[in-house]
Amino acid sequence: MVDAASRLSQTKGKPMVEVCASGVIDADIDTVWSGLRDFSGPARWVRNIVSSDIEEGKPVDQVGAVRRLVFDSGSELRERLIALSDHDRYFRYALLPPTSLPIEDYNGKVQVFPVVESGRSFVHWSGNFTIREGEPEEVMDWVRGIYQRDIEDMQSCFGRSVQAGAQP
Numbered sequence: 001m002v003d004a005a006s007r008l009s010q011t012k013g014k015p016m017v018e019v020c021a022s023g024v025i026d027a028d029i030d031t032v033w034s035g036l037r038d039f040s041g042p043a044r045w046v047r048n049i050v051s052s053d054i055e056e057g058k059p060v061d062q063v064g065a066v067r068r069l070v071f072d073s074g075s076e077l078r079e080r081l082i083a084l085s086d087h088d089r090y091f092r093y094a095l096l097p098p099t100s101l102p103i104e105d106y107n108g109k110v111q112v113f114p115v116v117e118s119g120r121s122f123v124h125w126s127g128n129f130t131i132r133e134g135e136p137e138e139v140m141d142w143v144r145g146i147y148q149r150d151i152e153d154m155q156s157c158f159g160r161s162v163q164a165g166a167q168p
Helices: 029-036 136-158
Strands: 003-011 014-025 049-054 066-071 076-085 090-095 103-115 120-131
Touching (some): 014 136
Antiparallel strands (some): 003 014, 014 120, 049 066, 066 076, 090 103, 103 120
16 A cells, blocks of 8 residues: 555646655665666566666666666656656656656656654655646546556565555
8 A cells, every 4th residue: 555645736737647656665775766866677566567777778776767668568668867866765757758748848857855763764756747637636546546556566565565554
């Protein structure tokens, strides 16, 4: 289970959406962060990604690196790493156009916090974007569902159980 929240505002006449989800991973923060900080890593822990390669041979943690994600459906996306902090254990990334997705101007952030008392990790995933097409609530639910599923996939890869409602 994961905690999820969202916020809708207007920007330049288009719906600007912020969506987030979170969950507790039954693994220590170093284990979770070492798996997530590798920008080429999603194919190892996301169930529907068959490959995730860094273009142009750049290091997997270099800001500016672009990854190409290939999904089991055959569709592809490209994302650019725009920030990475080992100290604060987060990375930010941007979805690169063109895409056939109903969103644009997407920026996401994944951050890991320690749950000190239990030796587990709290993962918070957020993203903001404008909605190109579709009903705002449906698009928000779709993105939130991706975050929730991917946090569950982190749990399957890095830990043993997911707990709802945890706070860092």
